[in-house]
Amino acid sequence: MNARSMLVAFGADTPMSYLHTFGPAGDPITKLGWGLGIISIVVTVVIAVLLLGALFRRRAQRAPDDGELAVHREGGGMAWIYVGVGITTIVLIGCMGWTLVTSASIIHPPSTPALTVQVAAKQWWWGLRYTSTDASRTFITANEIHIPVGQPVRFELASLDVIHSFWIPQLGGKMDVIPGQTNVTWLQADKPGVYRGQCAVFCGAEHAHMALAVIADTPSRFRAWQDGQLREATPSKSATVREGQRVFQAHCAACHAIRGSNAAGILGPDLSHLMSRHTLAAGLLPNTPGNLAGWIADPQRLKPGAQMPDHLVSGPDLSAVIGYLNTLE
Numbered sequence: 001m002n003a004r005s006m007l008v009a010f011g012a013d014t015p016m017s018y019l020h021t022f023g024p025a026g027d028p029i030t031k032l033g034w035g036l037g038i039i040s041i042v043v044t045v046v047i048a049v050l051l052l053g054a055l056f057r058r059r060a061q062r063a064p065d066d067g068e069l070a071v072h073r074e075g076g077g078m079a080w081i082y083v084g085v086g087i088t089t090i091v092l093i094g095c096m097g098w099t100l101v102t103s104a105s106i107i108h109p110p111s112t113p114a115l116t117v118q119v120a121a122k123q124w125w126w127g128l129r130y131t132s133t134d135a136s137r138t139f140i141t142a143n144e145i146h147i148p149v150g151q152p153v154r155f156e157l158a159s160l161d162v163i164h165s166f167w168i169p170q171l172g173g174k175m176d177v178i179p180g181q182t183n184v185t186w187l188q189a190d191k192p193g194v195y196r197g198q199c200a201v202f203c204g205a206e207h208a209h210m211a212l213a214v215i216a217d218t219p220s221r222f223r224a225w226q227d228g229q230l231r232e233a234t235p236s237k238s239a240t241v242r243e244g245q246r247v248f249q250a251h252c253a254a255c256h257a258i259r260g261s262n263a264a265g266i267l268g269p270d271l272s273h274l275m276s277r278h279t280l281a282a283g284l285l286p287n288t289p290g291n292l293a294g295w296i297a298d299p300q301r302l303k304p305g306a307q308m309p310d311h312l313v314s315g316p317d318l319s320a321v322i323g324y325l326n327t328l329e
């Protein structure tokens with residue numbers, strides 16, 4: 001199964017279940033969730049059984065011989081109240097202790113993160129900046145986060161407009177993304193695969209279409225992807241591609257950047273390696289030639305309210321710009 005069909009299948013078949021996780025940032029929470037769920041069910045069953053027992057006992061005792069509802073209290077009832085309160089307290093303190101231990105265990109990753117990714121949440125997509133101590137290995141992409149499998153990755157989360165929330169349920173708990181501050185979290189995937197995520201705080205009209213994906217790969221494949229992202233667009237010799245680049249520079253470069261060209265806009269996703277992404281517009285559409293053309297011609301029909309205007313190009317300009325984008329592997 002290739003990554004693209006995996007992503008599509010993932011979105012359709014098992015949308016973001018948190019009942020099964022695949023890494024140390026999520027596993028302790030999943031165990032705790034199941035544990036507290038089972039404890040709650042046991043407590044409910046025990047209380048239900050005791051209550052039913054009490055109801056039927058009362059009925060048996062009540063049968064009045066003279067028609068009066070006489071209430072008889074047996075001695076020793078208080079002892080049961082102490083026992084009940086005692087057991088409840090022990091169970092609740094136990095649950096609290098387990099919750100605190102779990103919270104403490106996931107604050108820090110098991111080892112120093114291999115990588116820091118800065119996430120910029122915007123209405124309604126995710127900007128991603130892969131940082132490195134070596135400035136020449138820093139690059140920008142969007143919506144699809146590649147990580148090496150089996151290694152913790154640090155995320156610095158910032159919002160450029162309203163409150164969003166960063167949530168990849170199968171890898172870990174969510175973390176709010178709040179304007180004016182940087183929240184830090186980490187994730188680790190122990191199994192290669194595509195893990196779907198979603199903005200988890202209502203953030204406006206297209207909130208539901210603010211998805212993201214974590215693509216966990218073997219370290220060597222991750223490294224190959226990283227090297228690919230670092231490459232600059234090479235100027236094409238083909239006249240039609242050059243024409244597409246001219247159209248892009250005129251109509252799109254104010255908002256979009258392409259590494260190695262004059263386009264350096266930051267209002268929209270970096271398109272340097274658009275063809276290496278599986279989806280368009282934050283998980284809205286599979287990245288196919290038809291969807292790409294449809295998106296550029298009329299983004300407002302596909303994602304009403306998106307911060308990309310409609311009808312920027314059409315006819316030959318549209319074909320030319322698509323021809324150019326297709327070269328951005």
Ligand code: HEC
Pocket residue numbers: 123124125142143248251252253254255256267268269271274277279280281282295296303306307308309312313321
């Ligand atoms: C006013 C700014 C602006 C202009 C001009 C603009 N875009 Fe966009 N573009 C955006 C924004 C913002 C998004 C993200 C929309 C979203 O997902 O909500 C986007 C998304 C895209 C995407 C999807 C990228 C991805 O990875 O999901 C493509 C492709 C794209 N634009 C191409 C173009 C082309 C081609 C042009 C010129 C014809 C253009 N854009 C002009 C702002 C702009």
Ligand SMILES: [Cu+2]
Pocket residue numbers: 163164165199200201202203204207210
């Ligand atoms: Cu949102």
